[in-house]
Amino acid sequence: MDFAFDARTEELRARLLAFMDEYVYPAEAVAEEQRAALASPWDTPAVVEELKAEARRQGLWNLFLPDAEYGAGLTNLQYAPLAEITGRSPHLAPTATNCAAPDTGNMEVLAQFGTEEQKKRWLQPLLAGEIRSAFAMTEPEVASSDATNITTHIERDGDEYVITGRKWYISGAMNPDCAIFIVMGKTDPDGADIRRQQSMVLVPRDTPGVTVKRAMQVFGYEDHSHGGHAEVVFDRVRVPVANLVGEEGGGFAIAQARLGPGRIHHCMRLIGMAERAIELMCRRAVSRTAFGKALAQQGVVQNWIADARVTVEQLRLLVLKTAWLMDTVGNKGAHTEIQAIKIATPRAVVGILDRAIQLHGAGGVSQDFPLAELYASARTLMLADGPDEVHQRSLARRELKKYL
Structure with missing residues (x-):
């Protein structure tokens, strides 16, 4: 088995990582300051438009769309590590690269099921980030x-x-x-x-x-x-x-077609959120002292960090396998794996974020760190695109069917 990313993925990863370091992370605090001064909390801070312009200039735009006519033409396997990177700043990076829900799913629906007129009127402005x-x-x-x-x-x-x-x-x-x-x-x-x-x-x-x-x-x-x-x-x-x-009566099928890629995109970004949490845990652990020694020397903290790393590596492999299956046998053929990652990833990342919050003490639930907001996002994804229990029910039925 070859676990290496292909050349195009590696090149895009390098560019996206540099974009995150140079533009996105510094913009997080700026966006909050600008939002506080806006007439409406729903208006877009100026720095977000600046990020979008820079991402488009660098070719880091519409990376999620596998159809080269509309997007970057990447496979799910190629896009997975890129979505993970944007997940490290989930409230800025996906929007900056025009890869944010719900627009991603809506663009996929229009690209796949829309008429030429619908594509011209709505898909093109969405692809351009104009609406x-x-x-x-x-x-x-x-x-x-x-x-x-x-x-x-x-x-x-x-x-x-x-x-x-x-x-x-x-x-x-x-x-x-x-x-x-x-x-x-x-x-x-x-x-x-x-x-x-x-x-x-x-x-x-x-x-x-x-x-x-x-x-x-x-x-x-x-x-x-x-x-x-x-x-x-x-x-x-x-x-x-x-x-x-599409056609009358086709709404349920379209919804399923839309939600399959949406679920894996969420899981890709969740892994990035977990990586951000691990980084913050480690930085906090080496910078704080309690009961005579650094938090990094406390056994319970070491266990949290080690368990988080093991969990992320497991989740990443399952998500990459799912992406590969979607590319090779289609969403239907990857149904079991899509449900598995939808069940496993939000739960596990919520646990990692919970430990990171605990390690940060009062700071963990404050606005001074991104952990509380990341936690809220991750916990919501145990409900979004179908609650865990619905996927468990369907997955169990599929397993049991082999024995009935």
Whole structure:
């Protein structure tokens, strides 16, 4: 087995690491200072636009898209170590390189299922980083872990669809640059096949009847990097039938196609978050003394650091294997592994971040270190793109099927 990265990956890694050191890490504090002075907390700090311009100049742009017509043309295996690097600064680096959710998944949907007109109107500006987008699937009134529960209605009326429903935790919706929603709802609520009842439609944010009611916090954080999370009401919103994505009844399948790459992207970035936590743990351990010796000499601290390193190495190998399988046998062939990393990675990284917070004492839960915000992000990913328990259920069924 060859564990080496290919030449193109190594070259991009070197450039991206240098970009992180020279531009991204120094910009973290600057972005917070600038945000505090903005008229709206959802406005984009100037330094973020500067980072985007620099990343594009250096060719570190749209790295996530495997289709060379639209993106860098990298395989999942090539992109994995790059996403890990951006995960070390998850609230800046993905946005700076135009590789931030939910735009990544939305661009993949439009590239794969969009019409030529939809691509021209929405995909091209997203690829250029000129607008942002949101994916409206989760609802507050049903268990959205089961997507067949979705109650939003999409009814056809002549040449238009009429959309009525309420969504929440709609990532990106608070960003003033968010111009388009991909909305999932039911066009055939009484259909015999529960996985053919749903469809997806494109809804411009400024369409009458669309109301962004409020921002949804995550452990008290606004999560500006994704453009916030919002509760959104669609009150008899009318859009042309031409705004349908794919075909009627294809929404569930499109969602699955979208979430597969999304899940592995999250896991790639989570490993970067864990690496950042290990670095902060080590720096803290060698710089602080307690009970007569450095924290680095305390046995429990050494155990935390050693266990974290072992865990990260295990997770990285599983994620890379999953990326390789997605490239060679497709998302369906890698289904077991995608679910495995989705279960294992957020849980393990939450544990590493928890130890890093503990090692930093009060500083760990403060705004002076990135650990508390990293923890909130990692813990959220035990819910996002399907809660752990749903993936465990599906994975167990697949294993048991061999013996039934």
